Amino acid sequence: MRPLRTAEILAVGSELLTPFRRDTNSLVLTSRLNELGISVVGKAIVGDDVSALSATVQAALTRADLVVLTGGLGPTDDDVTRDAVAQALGLDLDEDPSTLAAIEARFARRKLAMPAINRRQALVPHGGVVLPNPAGTAPGLWIERGEQVVVLLPGPPREMRAILEGELGPRLAARSGGRHVERRVIRTTGRPESTIDEIASPIYTPWKTAAPPIETTILAGGGQIELHLAATSDGTPAAAAALDRGVAALVSALGDIVISTDGRPIEAVVGDALKARGWMIATAESCTGGGIASRLTDIAGSSAYVAGGVVAYADAVKTEVLGVPAEMIAAHGAVSEPVAIAMAEGARRRLGADVGVSVTGIAGPSGGSAAKPVGTVFIGIAVPGGPATAKAFLFLGERAMVRTQAAMAALDLVRRTLAS
Amino acid sequence: MRPLRTAEILAVGSELLTPFRRDTNSLVLTSRLNELGISVVGKAIVGDDVSALSATVQAALTRADLVVLTGGLGPTDDDVTRDAVAQALGLDLDEDPSTLAAIEARFARRKLAMPAINRRQALVPHGGVVLPNPAGTAPGLWIERGEQVVVLLPGPPREMRAILEGELGPRLAARSGGRHVERRVIRTTGRPESTIDEIASPIYTPWKTAAPPIETTILAGGGQIELHLAATSDGTPAAAAALDRGVAALVSALGDIVISTDGRPIEAVVGDALKARGWMIATAESCTGGGIASRLTDIAGSSAYVAGGVVAYADAVKTEVLGVPAEMIAAHGAVSEPVAIAMAEGARRRLGADVGVSVTGIAGPSGGSAAKPVGTVFIGIAVPGGPATAKAFLFLGERAMVRTQAAMAALDLVRRTLAS
Numbered sequence: 001m002r003p004l005r006t007a008e009i010l011a012v013g014s015e016l017l018t019p020f021r022r023d024t025n026s027l028v029l030t031s032r033l034n035e036l037g038i039s040v041v042g043k044a045i046v047g048d049d050v051s052a053l054s055a056t057v058q059a060a061l062t063r064a065d066l067v068v069l070t071g072g073l074g075p076t077d078d079d080v081t082r083d084a085v086a087q088a089l090g091l092d093l094d095e096d097p098s099t100l101a102a103i104e105a106r107f108a109r110r111k112l113a114m115p116a117i118n119r120r121q122a123l124v125p126h127g128g129v130v131l132p133n134p135a136g137t138a139p140g141l142w143i144e145r146g147e148q149v150v151v152l153l154p155g156p157p158r159e160m161r162a163i164l165e166g167e168l169g170p171r172l173a174a175r176s177g178g179r180h181v182e183r184r185v186i187r188t189t190g191r192p193e194s195t196i197d198e199i200a201s202p203i204y205t206p207w208k209t210a211a212p213p214i215e216t217t218i219l220a221g222g223g224q225i226e227l228h229l230a231a232t233s234d235g236t237p238a239a240a241a242a243l244d245r246g247v248a249a250l251v252s253a254l255g256d257i258v259i260s261t262d263g264r265p266i267e268a269v270v271g272d273a274l275k276a277r278g279w280m281i282a283t284a285e286s287c288t289g290g291g292i293a294s295r296l297t298d299i300a301g302s303s304a305y306v307a308g309g310v311v312a313y314a315d316a317v318k319t320e321v322l323g324v325p326a327e328m329i330a331a332h333g334a335v336s337e338p339v340a341i342a343m344a345e346g347a348r349r350r351l352g353a354d355v356g357v358s359v360t361g362i363a364g365p366s367g368g369s370a371a372k373p374v375g376t377v378f379i380g381i382a383v384p385g386g387p388a389t390a391k392a393f394l395f396l397g398e399r400a401m402v403r404t405q406a407a408m409a410a411l412d413l414v415r416r417t418l419a420s
Numbered sequence: 421m422r423p424l425r426t427a428e429i430l431a432v433g434s435e436l437l438t439p440f441r442r443d444t445n446s447l448v449l450t451s452r453l454n455e456l457g458i459s460v461v462g463k464a465i466v467g468d469d470v471s472a473l474s475a476t477v478q479a480a481l482t483r484a485d486l487v488v489l490t491g492g493l494g495p496t497d498d499d500v501t502r503d504a505v506a507q508a509l510g511l512d513l514d515e516d517p518s519t520l521a522a523i524e525a526r527f528a529r530r531k532l533a534m535p536a537i538n539r540r541q542a543l544v545p546h547g548g549v550v551l552p553n554p555a556g557t558a559p560g561l562w563i564e565r566g567e568q569v570v571v572l573l574p575g576p577p578r579e580m581r582a583i584l585e586g587e588l589g590p591r592l593a594a595r596s597g598g599r600h601v602e603r604r605v606i607r608t609t610g611r612p613e614s615t616i617d618e619i620a621s622p623i624y625t626p627w628k629t630a631a632p633p634i635e636t637t638i639l640a641g642g643g644q645i646e647l648h649l650a651a652t653s654d655g656t657p658a659a660a661a662a663l664d665r666g667v668a669a670l671v672s673a674l675g676d677i678v679i680s681t682d683g684r685p686i687e688a689v690v691g692d693a694l695k696a697r698g699w700m701i702a703t704a705e706s707c708t709g710g711g712i713a714s715r716l717t718d719i720a721g722s723s724a725y726v727a728g729g730v731v732a733y734a735d736a737v738k739t740e741v742l743g744v745p746a747e748m749i750a751a752h753g754a755v756s757e758p759v760a761i762a763m764a765e766g767a768r769r770r771l772g773a774d775v776g777v778s779v780t781g782i783a784g785p786s787g788g789s790a791a792k793p794v795g796t797v798f799i800g801i802a803v804p805g806g807p808a809t810a811k812a813f814l815f816l817g818e819r820a821m822v823r824t825q826a827a828m829a830a831l832d833l834v835r836r837t838l839a840s
Contacts, residue, residue: 280734309731310728310741
């Protein structure tokens, strides 16, 4: 059997054609298909319309080895995927007794009688294989047509993933010709995309035509830049080894702007560094308003190293709770290097922590001046065994962007300080 | 000329077929088209492939009055949209002198010579109308084919929107037959989707067949439920009046779970209520880790009513900074009603605020017990002129969901308290 190399993904449902809903299943599916060396060559979103969907399935089969449909497998008249696929392939629909029994059992476990309409969910295009759904009533379906395959999956992401991770994954792997794609991700922060590209591009450009070839992608967002590396494995360790050499070369060139190469976000890297030293951290935030503490405590188990924080929006909170001298604020302004230093020291001392990190800045849209425009941010840090210090930043963009970048820069200052 | 009633949207670009990028332009376009009474009947994402794209355009023209393409208008060989549309419609490409002059001028303003490849961006399928791009070099194009219209827009969202809000909007409005869609949004929190549906559905179901008909959608997420109402206006005020009556009827039935009917998020509603009373608020957060303070300070101008907050992750911070008695924590546990009350009082008093709101709970995945399972959360509130109080909640879901729901419930307790 020829291996599957190309796929189209069709998301079914009129609600996906409104401004309020978007198809997210296709991203999960694409990721898994790419891992198996299967490229996605097209995607479509189709409403609950048998003839439009049937035509779209037929068109997709002229272009792709594999067509995956998500959604439209519910029990109501709006759920047209089974009918449309049967029509597109010229197949009858048979009622599958074991699927019907499984649906009835699912209702029985909840002490409910199966509504008559759910009987439709046991219909299978002739010759199709049922992919059991551990998370809902609608099973997936696997239908072969010569060397091509059509897969039907339910729309709720939890159910779609349950089948993908259950019976579908191994079936696809068996048809992928033994190929799979290995990936590595290098996360960086503190330099713009253009700088990363300038450093990294001369290194990775020759890899595109090397053996095995490595594909690279730069993704920017949320104050960080990611470099994604991918290589298709032929079953030998060559691809993994090439990627590991590639990661090592890029990390060496990029230096200390690299946050992680193992997928950890910066708050996890900071958390692990704190745990390694047995240190507790405390935050003192003005313009980020709790965003740094919130990110640190996103991580399960962060109570082992987060003492807490103070959101010091009003100057009185800076003086009363953090102990920043009122005269210092009067002399230098709340957004200043000395105040950032005093906030970091205050957080560390008043909250009984080892590390104090502080942010004071002007997130905008108002509050800026010629000397301190919107985006001006001072970040302070206090650690055991030395005086607290602060750094000045100027972030561009509107309020939310300034806040996100400031939180990221503060976490990065902690990361660098703990690494040194 | 027959008005445009149906549209398909085609996003062009191989990067949109990876797991890392998704088409967002189509949501913006759908929203604008729906406002003009134009339904989106299909969407597709196509790679940088002339013949596949040309076939997709031809198929879309069999189903829709209007086909909008985004992306693939850059200057490189990968940018195939102009060629594919010309091929699909059987049109030659002409070089448009004024577009070429505009592109040259754009480079000249930046003291650059126009690279030769950018000349391609001045190619126009014969008979097409150029839609100037105020934000980039690639202009949009408007091509009529009988009563049908094909529109080409650049892929960068900022450029796409600039043309949509510029020349494209009025052209579409002129072809929409004078229709437009009015919308209203009712935001609620504190009750599950099924309860909202049970209350609202008997009220709005008859509206589907009323004159003018009102369409309703329920959207759930982030701890809140939204009811969207839409009606197509024929140019008279009938649709707006029907929607206003509908909103009034639903608000009356839903009661105090309604956050807003004017689009404001709960943190803005709380902020406006605080400003109206001239009150300052302070937060004391354990399991939400700064999430409430962060949401309150998302709002520009929130320094007028946010004093600040304390993230009291460690028990020592609860006692030292917020003044919660250590014996109380020992007797009742940190996650308890008395501690929530003491935290709210402490935030109010120690941060010099009028309102104190507190959260203490178990976000998980660990830390739960039989008596206090993961998801157990106590929310406290202290206001002038009365004793502080607290309420117990049990939120379902994993860590991030518990934190989001707890922050939402805390903001809602403040909203209800200020409204009473």
